[in-house]
Amino acid sequence: MSVSPAVPTTHARQPNRGWYRRNEIALTPWLFLILPVAFFLTYVVVPIGQSFWISFHQWDGLGEATWVGMDNYNRLLGLGDQNIDRKFETSFWNNIRWLVLYLLAIPMGLFIALFLNQTVTGIRLYKSLFFFPFVISQVVVGLVFSWFYLPNVGLFEIITGFFGLEIRGGVLGNPDTATYGIIAAGLWPQTAYCMILYLTGLNAVDSEQVEAARLDGAKGWRMLWFVIIPQLKPATFIAFVVTIIGALRSFDLISIMTNGGPFGSTRVLSFYMFEESLSEFGFRMGYGAAIAVVLFFIMLGFIVYFLWSMWQDEKGAR
Template structure:
């Protein structure tokens, strides 16, 4: 607060000449300046992020196909909590919710696997830098591309899974007409067309970039682990897993925190892969809230903005738990840092 109190007399060294009038703005500049700096960003952010959150919540109490009548008035109809009541009876909503939970749980594997790869790569042999970058590679490419790659990878006819399967369980036979076909004891699995396995197939694909992300967080963390403490622990006879657990992991706290935060958010935001690999199918079995909302709000059977917004609101409330926790944690840091 001392900054605000700096008197104007002390500023005359190189400041504007005495002829320049010093009005209200100058006197209050320490109070106004921060607002001037923040205003453009705040305005933008309010229009496209903050206000739409509340608008969405409001729309979730209406039934609306997104259209306007000739007078430019919205055709939305107030329905109160009707959309939410419908959600309670919507089996697709429960499937999405369940899949979100599966995503959350399985996506967490990215954290320990990322740590394992980071430990594997935390050496100083020649060329290790290139190895580290190459391991990080999957994170840089778009999820759309990852989705396409894995969609093809799983393809029972052309993909890697199909080919490996054929090599293991099938033999080539020449039929009567002389064409070569394959005869399989068990036909190759079509993972993405299978209601039971499709979600796991997508999550497995999604883990690929997410592991890369966690790995890079841990590599950076490992770089900053205090060598003295490791030496001291070595002298005390700690090694291997014991060392990892009692000496290394506590120092990797911030990296673990960040890895968990980005993984939770990644899991709840999962949309791209589902859109590319299955479009929520077969029979809605791979839907998650994010995709189900999109599918409902903008669909070929007419837009359902109200119902879609209700789904979005539920997703938002789930996310809000994590956001609040993250903010609380940051607030603790800020208080400590002041």
């Protein structure tokens, strides 16, 4: 008589299973991880450490690197008897401008999402078309906006000229306005991104709660503030994360629209770093790496906060 087939087959082979088979469940994750982790270590984790190392050297990228200790940082931040690097100062404050103003994308995105959160014919197409700017590369966004801002003939000047406003040298030619002009261009796709996050979030808002609040007489702003926005918290968190990262990564737009000018007034740290390391003025890799490290530390504050929030979620999920 044969016994039931499901279990015995595995049981019968148990004694002579190989080492691999016995440890299969412990080994498999590592076999699966080898390649992705190796790639990620080589191209992301190790280079971070190398950048720190390079930032203590003077190096043109070709010959021998000379150890200079904290010299790069002293020169950059004006420590010791050095004066602070003026270009660094401009870049740093521009980074702050980017950070603060870029966050406007979040309320603007929410506003558009609320505007579009209706069911009328063709609304789906409207939503996708409003999202459009995010899909286009920043290079093209930069080009489009630099034509929009063209002095004298650009659409922007025509519109502002209509109201009697004139910016000398055009938006991008004037050191006082150039950075704001670029940030406005960056806000365009970023707002679209926040909008799509909020549209998805609004879809998931608990309609029973909304109805209940409505019965209690809540509407308009109070409804939005006390009922809707708390439910949109996950969307807001992601919008915050992507906007902060986007603001600190701003490079493409600056490179395309002004290339750092006029008179270096639109530089940000990421652009200044690139300029120092790879520009025609010579390769100053050590100094560039030091700028990158400073940028990294600014980012690190946010990274730690993001990771901490995600960690809390993970613990909650367990």
